[in-house]
Amino acid sequence: MTAVDDRPVLHTHTIRLSYADTDPAGILYYAAWFPKMEALQSEFLYLQGLRQDTLIERFGWWTVSRATQCDYLAAARLFDEVRIELRMGRIGTSSFRFVFRMVRIDDDVVVARAQNTVVTVSPDQASVPIPDDLHSHLLRWAGEE
Secondary structure, eight states, rough: OOOHTTOOEEEEEEEEEETBOOOTTBBBBHHHHHHHHHHHHHHHHHHTTTTTTTTHHOOOEEEEEEEEEEEEOOOOOOTTTTEEEEEEEEOOSSSEEEEEEEEEETTTTTEEEEEEEEEETTTTTTTTOOOOHHHHHHHHHTTTO
């Protein structure tokens, strides 16, 4: 994901790890991270005027997550502060990818990397090509426009 790391950071959020996020050995609890990433992604889109709850009415399409993946790279302990960064990943014909980096604040160590592949769909959830207006946003967010 090195090329993606060169893309602009679109949105960040800093959290302090709680007991539900990691165990005493610093092993990140995998299930705790996906809601944090989704919240960052949803907030970013919301701030761009792309509210998931109004996309169908406003544009005639909406988005669904198709695949998620996360690599846990380093330990993170209880009460560590971690910055979650959102970047634009691959842009395809009917899907695009958001890429996440989780960085421990005190030493700038990347503790995890993840991605979420999002598909544009019709109201009946059939895959459709990424609409031109959304595609323009994606290219801009990737720093390619």
